[in-house]
Amino acid sequence: MPRLQALISEIATGQAQRLLKGVESKLGFAPNIMRTMANSPAVLQGYLDFSGALSKGSISRSFVSRSLWRFRKSMTVSIALQRTQRSDDRSG
DSSP states (O other), rough: OOOOOOTTTTTTOHHHHHEEEEEEHHHSSSOOOHHHHHTTTHHHHEEEEEHHHHHHHHOHHHHHHHHHHHHHHHHHHHHHHHHHHHHHHHHH
């Protein structure tokens, strides 16, 4: 079972819901990685901003792909650490 659940736009609230609905309207669906990032709307917003900035540049598709993969990986780790810290704060 994953430590972070992927949110569904119909159940998400506030900024997370707005971001997910925006992704769905653009792509036709929200990829699981984005639905997971929505647990922290700031993370998803950062990813979308970063992705948008890369799409406007003149760098190779391969570089963009590798950069986004690294960003996703670091954000997933960041969200997991935040969850662990919250859990530790509640228990002690």
